[in-house]
Amino acid sequence: MDVRIEHRIGVQAPAEAIWAVISDIAGWKDWNPLYPRAEGALRIGAQLDLDLALPGQPPRAIKPVILDWVPNDQIHWRLSMLGGLVRTIRYIEIEILTETGCIFSNGEVFSGYLGPTVAKRMRGAIRQGFTAMGEAVKARAERVGG
Numbered sequence: 394m395d396v397r398i399e400h401r402i403g404v405q406a407p408a409e410a411i412w413a414v415i416s417d418i419a420g421w422k423d424w425n426p427l428y429p430r431a432e433g434a435l436r437i438g439a440q441l442d443l444d445l446a447l448p449g450q451p452p453r454a455i456k457p458v459i460l461d462w463v464p465n466d467q468i469h470w471r472l473s474m475l476g477g478l479v480r481t482i483r484y485i486e487i488e489i490l491t492e493t494g495c496i497f498s499n500g501e502v503f504s505g506y507l508g509p510t511v512a513k514r515m516r517g518a519i520r521q522g523f524t525a526m527g528e529a530v531k532a533r534a535e536r537v538g539g
Contacts, residue, residue, distance in 0.1 A: 396512035399500030400523035404531045408465040408487045408495050410538020414530055415468065415485055424533050427526040435462045441470065447518040448525070457483060465489075473505075480505035497530050499523050 404411055418441065421431035429452060433441035439459045446452040457470035467486040481501050488496040500523060503512035512519070
């Protein structure tokens with residue numbers, strides 16, 4: 394059974410302002426506590442080169458592949474670890490509520506033979522990381538476009 398870990402936060406800014414923050418992958422280093430190093434382009438099939446910094450753990454390099462992206466709406470990528478024993482789908486999504494208000498969601502679905510076990514064992518750190526990223530997106534988007 395797959396395991397989902399997610400954080401959602403209200404943002405008082407238009408979707409375009411949130412998108413400007415999250416779509417600038419190279420700019421993540423300036424604000425994103427979960428991915429302090431990020432390189433790559435938003436292209437379906439493109440590989441990103443990220444450092445994942447979960448709270449309480451040393452950063453580690455990951456190389457997810459972009460599955461889908463839609464401006465002002467979503468970015469989805471997949472990651473396979475431990476020879477495919479852990480597979481994840483990471484999602485970053487904007488839900489428009491009003492012209493100047495949105496819900497920003499970021500989460501991950503863990504699958505594969507060991508994926509649910511890893512997710513349950515690391516749930517606290519992962520949720521803290523997603524919360525930190527969500528709060529950072531909120532602060533930056535509201536400052537820029539709120």
